[in-house]
Amino acid sequence: MGSERTLNNRHIINTPQQINSQTTLLIGDILAKFKIIYDRNNCVAAGPCAAVDSEHFAINADDGKADLIGGKEVSPGIWELEIESDELANQAVEVCPAAVISIKKIE
Ligand code: SF4
Numbered sequence: 001m002g003s004e005r006t007l008n009n010r011h012i013i014n015t016p017q018q019i020n021s022q023t024t025l026l027i028g029d030i031l032a033k034f035k036i037i038y039d040r041n042n043c044v045a046a047g048p049c050a051a052v053d054s055e056h057f058a059i060n061a062d063d064g065k066a067d068l069i070g071g072k073e074v075s076p077g078i079w080e081l082e083i084e085s086d087e088l089a090n091q092a093v094e095v096c097p098a099a100v101i102s103i104k105k106i107e
Helices: 018-031 049-052 085-096
Strands: 005-009 008-015 034-039 057-059 066-068 070-074 078-083 101-105
Touching: 034 066, 049 057, 049 085, 066 078, 085 101
Parallel strands: none
Antiparallel strands: 005 008, 034 078, 034 101, 057 066, 070 078
């Protein structure tokens, strides 16, 4: 049993196994989790991260460096935060001139 369709005159049959693996991939994408890893030690206080991603970054008024909002300091100066979507944080990665922000997919 499976679904059938025609695409550009090619007959396509989706078997239950194919449908299951496609569904698993889709669900995996929806449930994906990411982790922002921020090396505050090497932040050069330039600021654009907070301009493009104010949900995760704010400039600290005392030293001008970015703070990772809601983050946890996992070792001295290294901060991490789990996030559901990497869309905004990727913009911070791209604009940071010191390359001190990275994102890791964890699920
Ligand atoms: S863009 Fe990078 S260097 Fe600039 S404040 Fe943000 S984390 Fe620091």
